[in-house]
Amino acid sequence: MSTVPGTSVPTSLDLTLDGGALTARLVDFPSVSGEEEALADAVEQALRGLAHLTVERYGNNVVARTHLGRAERVLLAGHLDTVPIADNVPSRVEGDLLWGCGTSDMKSGVAVQLRLAATVPDPNRDLTFVFYDCEEIEASRNGLGRLAAAHPDWLAADFAVLMEPSxxxxxxxxxxxxxxxxxxxxxxxxxxxSWLGDNAIHHAAEVLGRLAAYQPRTVLIDGLEYREGLNAVDIRGGVAGNVIPDECLVTVNFRYAPDRSPAEAEAHLREVFAGFPVEVxxxxxGALPGLDRPAARAFLAATGDRARAKFGWTDVARFSELGVPAVNYGPGDPNLAHKRDEHCSLSAIAECESRLRDWLTGPVS
Structure with a gap:
């Protein structure tokens, strides 16, 4: 492995390393959102050394594919960026734990992708590997979204696995x-x-009261339980310490089950807050789990028949919009994502890689 002179920052990737060691190398590449170019260069260079793959690049997004004429194509996707570093780079290993920014979210998943790209030259399904930028920031900059707009054919697949921490x-x-x-x-x-005014902040009491009394749904879809939530996440008002305020803004976040469309979610919020102006x-x-699809059933069986609902939004929703059923599956712990003490189990990385390799090399049901 070569490094930037005078630093420990790598400039290349060795795909013969095991998954844990490769994750460590990826963590040692600083790649905060918008600053992924060096890592994208290294990923592209490493993949171009694999004769069984064709490699294409769009910005800091790298796509590698097999062309074996298989009956089914599977796409594995992972983002290269991390949240801002919090004194947690370079990586370090303590026992079975690898510590560092992005270990769970989601450079361990990216390492598994790279390992599979390098070590499964003759898979039972054609494979597409997608490495994209700017997932951790505003949606307009999301690399997968830009790929879907510019090169939707690169993302064509029968099934997708997003290597988000799960x-x-x-x-x-x-x-x-x-x-x-x-x-x-x-x-x-x-x-x-004060009797000459009308306190806008006091009017927020009814909005907050409706939120406190709200009973969120629990929805069962494909055997998975999704729990909705409706919460105030910001409240702003006030002019000065001696002024009755004439405006108060309450921001509410609705996390809803994927059986609702955005239009249905908006209609529901307008019903909950009837009588108040509601601005989206x-x-x-969201995205439906799609676990009734044959490819998803086979994937679930190969990875241990352990499934649960995804709480939160991920880019599986983008695949859903493209008509590609997708699931989240990765070695990282979602509860550690974005934390200063972010870490990942080395054994979990090895297990995830092994299960995916078995799925991609065993009999196709």
């Missing part, structure tokens, strides 16, 4: 998310003469 469980689909802003108005006045400020659809 603790080596299959996490089906994902929740939808919607944020709305409720604007409460009043009349500004001097606080010493952010929205992303």
């Amino acid at each position: 603790g080596a469980w299959v996490e089906g689909g994902c929740q939808g998310t919607m944020r709305v802003r409720i604007r409460l108005t009043g009349v500004r006045a001097h606080a010493a003469r 400020t952010d929205s992303a659809p």
